[in-house]
Amino acid sequence: MPAGVGWDGAGNVTLSGALLELADRLDADFVALAAAWGAVEMRFPTLIAAAELERIDYFRSFPHLATYAACLAGDEANVAAFTAGDPVVDGAIRLTQLAPVRHVLTPAACYHLYAQHRGQSFEGPRYFTTKCACFRRETHYIPLERQWGFTMREIVCLGTAQETHDFVREATAAVDAYVAQLGLATRWELATDPFFQASKNPQYLMQRIDPTKHELLYDDRLAIASTNVHHDHFGRAFDMTRTQPDGDGEPLFTACVAFGVERWLAAIIGTFGDDESSWPVIGA
Amino acid sequence: MPAGVGWDGAGNVTLSGALLELADRLDADFVALAAAWGAVEMRFPTLIAAAELERIDYFRSFPHLATYAACLAGDEANVAAFTAGDPVVDGAIRLTQLAPVRHVLTPAACYHLYAQHRGQSFEGPRYFTTKCACFRRETHYIPLERQWGFTMREIVCLGTAQETHDFVREATAAVDAYVAQLGLATRWELATDPFFQASKNPQYLMQRIDPTKHELLYDDRLAIASTNVHHDHFGRAFDMTRTQPDGDGEPLFTACVAFGVERWLAAIIGTFGDDESSWPVIGA
Numbered sequence: 001m002p003a004g005v006g007w008d009g010a011g012n013v014t015l016s017g018a019l020l021e022l023a024d025r026l027d028a029d030f031v032a033l034a035a036a037w038g039a040v041e042m043r044f045p046t047l048i049a050a051a052e053l054e055r056i057d058y059f060r061s062f063p064h065l066a067t068y069a070a071c072l073a074g075d076e077a078n079v080a081a082f083t084a085g086d087p088v089v090d091g092a093i094r095l096t097q098l099a100p101v102r103h104v105l106t107p108a109a110c111y112h113l114y115a116q117h118r119g120q121s122f123e124g125p126r127y128f129t130t131k132c133a134c135f136r137r138e139t140h141y142i143p144l145e146r147q148w149g150f151t152m153r154e155i156v157c158l159g160t161a162q163e164t165h166d167f168v169r170e171a172t173a174a175v176d177a178y179v180a181q182l183g184l185a186t187r188w189e190l191a192t193d194p195f196f197q198a199s200k201n202p203q204y205l206m207q208r209i210d211p212t213k214h215e216l217l218y219d220d221r222l223a224i225a226s227t228n229v230h231h232d233h234f235g236r237a238f239d240m241t242r243t244q245p246d247g248d249g250e251p252l253f254t255a256c257v258a259f260g261v262e263r264w265l266a267a268i269i270g271t272f273g274d275d276e277s278s279w280p281v282i283g284a
Numbered sequence: 285m286p287a288g289v290g291w292d293g294a295g296n297v298t299l300s301g302a303l304l305e306l307a308d309r310l311d312a313d314f315v316a317l318a319a320a321w322g323a324v325e326m327r328f329p330t331l332i333a334a335a336e337l338e339r340i341d342y343f344r345s346f347p348h349l350a351t352y353a354a355c356l357a358g359d360e361a362n363v364a365a366f367t368a369g370d371p372v373v374d375g376a377i378r379l380t381q382l383a384p385v386r387h388v389l390t391p392a393a394c395y396h397l398y399a400q401h402r403g404q405s406f407e408g409p410r411y412f413t414t415k416c417a418c419f420r421r422e423t424h425y426i427p428l429e430r431q432w433g434f435t436m437r438e439i440v441c442l443g444t445a446q447e448t449h450d451f452v453r454e455a456t457a458a459v460d461a462y463v464a465q466l467g468l469a470t471r472w473e474l475a476t477d478p479f480f481q482a483s484k485n486p487q488y489l490m491q492r493i494d495p496t497k498h499e500l501l502y503d504d505r506l507a508i509a510s511t512n513v514h515h516d517h518f519g520r521a522f523d524m525t526r527t528q529p530d531g532d533g534e535p536l537f538t539a540c541v542a543f544g545v546e547r548w549l550a551a552i553i554g555t556f557g558d559d560e561s562s563w564p565v566i567g568a
Binding site for chain 2: 006008010011012013014015016017020023040041042043044045046047048049050051053054059060063064066067068069070071072074076079080082083087088091092093095100101102103104105112116133135137139148149196197
């Protein structure tokens with residue numbers, strides 16, 4: 001395990017020392033990239049309402065990835081029944097009746113942004129950036145590379161088709177320049193999202209017909225960043241519109257570039273080693 | 285709602301603008317306080333294993349406050365059954381069979397620290413600091429003041445009885461000096477933790493007999509910080525020892541000072557108003 005990595009064996013990492021500082025310095029560089037568009041910083045919560053994700057049919061697309069925020073039903077008899085037995089046996093919690101589960105641990109940073117701008121109309125392009133703890137249940141985990149909980153930095157564009165297209169082109173060029181400056185071996189690759197029963201999902205079929213996701217692969221295997229063109233998918237789902245010069249609003253287009261912070265740590269260590277004195281200048 | 289506060293009505297806050305900058309500047313001041321002890325920064329994950337909290341009988345003490353991280357049982361038939369119906373009805377998720385639930389959303393930052401130092405012996409006092417998203421289910425929520433998810437900054441001392449006693453005394457004085465510098469009206473008050481069926485819980489009775497928790501109340505009502513003396517409670521539960529000059533190890537003593545970041549925002553706004561130009565100098 002690299003120095004500064006604490007690993008619980010179940011997909012959750014603790015960072016400290018030089019590696020924690022590196023994570024913050026990498027994020028400072030991502031924020032500097034976001035400044036090119038004047039992106040507004042947002043700090044979102046961990047939990048997001050299921051009702052919001054339902055608007056994009058999230059639970060039919062990625063039910064296997066979601067972590068659901070469950071609490072015990074609050075009546076004293078139910079809680080007392082929980083405490084009367086052994087609440088934890090072999091590490092597993094013996095839950096009694098649950099209260100209705102209305103939230104999940106957010107699986108991506110930008111869903112919050114669309115939910116919070118629902119019903120709004122925009123007169124010009126808007127850019128936001130956020131760093132958010134995100135959660136995806138996987139069948140296996142690898143420290144820094146594949147985690148249940150991980151840190152995502154996103155830059156998001158809300159605009160017209162042309163503006164979101166331009167944003168992704170410019171963001172791709174900016175990321176290319178950054179990885180070249182660092183000296184990381186990367187290449188972009190077309191990708192699809194990990195849909196449940198993909199072949200039956202119209203959204204997956206759309207992604208196959210009209211590719212919208214590109215991943216930046218480190219070492220030909222590890223996606224450390226991605227660009228995502230959502231067309232008017234989120235604009236329609238969250239009733240967001242873009243005012244046109246000639247009058248009526250049209251559905252808003254959105255796009256984002258996302259960075260998996262811990263995976264960048266893996267790429268830096270993999271390329272330059274554990275010793276911080278051999279790392280490139282980051283977060284200057 | 286103050287400018288820069290997004291509120292989902294269910295205990296989860298989004299921060300932006302001047303209020304987000306204030307949150308980070310307050311935290312920078314807490315980190316500066318921690319530097320007085322040379323505290324080592326740690327970045328802990330959101331999820332913590334139930335097996336760790338079971339060591340301190342957490343689930344008998346605070347079962348009603350916990351948020352449990354639940355995932356669907358992974359077999360395709362179970363997930364397909366989930367997607368075949370309406371996964372979300374009136375905002376509530378209709379979960380099918382769950383996989384064994386082995387983690388909770390961490391209710392306090394310092395539990396991670398004890399779990400990760402389990403079985404270790406220390407030759408001198410050790411100081412750590414961390415900022416961590418924490419989660420406590422409540423019956424009602426108030427923006428910034430009482431949240432399901434909130435941000436806790438902690439400074440923790442691992443040492444002897446005398447060292448932890450000295451730490452809390454020094455931390456109390458440092459916090460007093462800081463609130464005086466800011467111009468916040470506060471006072472310390474003895475407090476107890478919100479145990480389930482408190483009168484039946486030996487840990488609660490111990491707190492009544494031998495007070496260990498003091499809260500810093502803003503406006504005579506809102507606890508914005510606390511000091512907590514744990515004696516050797518965590519030392520014994522996590523098998524941590526302190527080497528004595530005369531030979532054998534003794535159970536480690538621990539203590540912490542905790543800051544509820546969003547509540548400090550409420551205290552600043554409550555005292556000085558929404559307009560950042562009237563706020564005191566913070567994070568200089």
